[in-house]
Amino acid sequence: MVQESDPLPSPDTGSDKVLLEVRDFSLRFRGAPSDQINHVNFSVSPGKTLCVVGESGCGKSVTSLAMMGLLPAGAATIGSGEMIFEGQKLDLADHTAMRKLRGSRMTMIFQEPMTSLNPAFRISDQIVEAVLAHSDASKSEAEDKALAILKRVGIPAAEKRMRDYPHQLSGGMRQRVMIAMALVNDPSLLIADEPTTALDVTIQAQILELIRDLQAETDMGTIMITHDLGVVAEIADTVAVMYAGTIVETGPAERIFNDPQHPYTIGLMSSIPQLSGPRGRLATVPGMVPTTQNMPEGCRFATRCPFAQPICAKEPPLAPLEGGHAVACHFAPLETHLEQSA
Structure with missing residues (x-):
């Protein structure tokens, strides 16, 4: 439903x-x-x-x-x-x-830059391509813009790094290059x-x-x-x-x-994990996220929820609480529900 x-x-x-x-x-x-x-x-x-x-x-x-x-x-x-x-x-x-x-x-950066950057092209080529695709800038102007954004995101020796390939950079540097590429057109x-x-x-x-x-x-x-x-x-x-x-x-x-x-x-x-207080096993959420092949009716969390009741077979709306806070649970606010159940 x-x-x-x-x-x-x-x-x-x-x-x-x-x-x-x-x-x-x-x-x-x-x-x-x-x-x-x-x-x-x-x-x-x-x-x-x-x-x-x-x-x-x-x-x-x-x-x-x-x-x-x-x-x-x-x-x-x-x-x-x-x-x-x-x-x-x-x-x-x-x-x-x-x-x-x-x-x-609108731009996006991804989890693993090594699979997002093209290993066959230099860093400068990939950023310049992003500039040329969305502006009327000349190649020289695009290269200047690429160099400026690399400096802006904290790439050391940016002039040299412009000529590098992705495999020549560390993981952190590659992610900075991805951020530079994402921001070069001021999204x-x-x-x-x-x-x-x-x-x-x-x-x-x-x-x-x-x-x-x-x-x-x-x-x-x-x-x-x-x-x-x-x-x-x-x-x-x-x-x-x-x-x-x-x-x-x-x-x-x-x-x-x-x-x-x-x-x-x-x-x-x-x-x-807590940095202070007594040590113990971390709490876990039992079970696994359902797939589209076995999605439960109603509340999708019901099969893993400690408070699940028959009403959970009906999907709860995302209902507003106070201060811009909203929750999709039949029993929210939980403090009121727990007091009534006690």
Whole structure:
């Protein structure tokens, strides 16, 4: 059973302007018996960071690829909803329009730069290509712009690195090159899909600081896709918790961390290692994310939820709480439910 819900008001991020709004978006892969992405709503404002979190297989990357128009042609159909970017509805089926948009106003960086950068071309060639594809600049002007952006993202000896191939750079340097390529045309929206997963913690901190600094300079909106709650705590203004292709909780980062209301969010928070206090086994969320072949009716988390009741066979709407906080659970707010059950 699929239950539609009205798009929620955007969380209070300190900005009235919405850069990207995803409204009631559903997507199904060809041949699948149920939707991979199920009536998803979220938004991001200029200069703000939305973190989309959840386990592997929850639909985070599929959603981002759909936003960029990067899913293979014919692989999926859009069942409902729309995406509004800079006040205009995106036509994901118009590949020419999406090609013009990608790399200019809306860009994306990926988890593993070694598979995203072309190993056969020098760094300069790949950044220059991005400039030439979206402007009338000459090759000389594009090269100057490529050099400037490499310096801006902190590549040492940028003139020399322009002539290097990807395999000659470290993992952190390659990720900086990916960020440079994404930002060379001054986009208004950056989508970052697990950009620090393959990096050690020192380089990870540097990359996050770089993204923050560039965002502050340009007022760029950012969607950060991650399963790392430490990254979320450091960089997020708002958080959308995704489970099995649906948003189960969303709101300002402080509220999500201090007062999580969905059982899945609570499970994720409980699995974070603590630096102080008594040692013990980390909490886990039992079971696995369901596939589209065995998706449960109603609440998609019901098969793993400690509070599941017969009413969970009906899909809960993403209902607003206070302060831009919203949760898709029949028993929210949980404190009230637990008091009544005691």
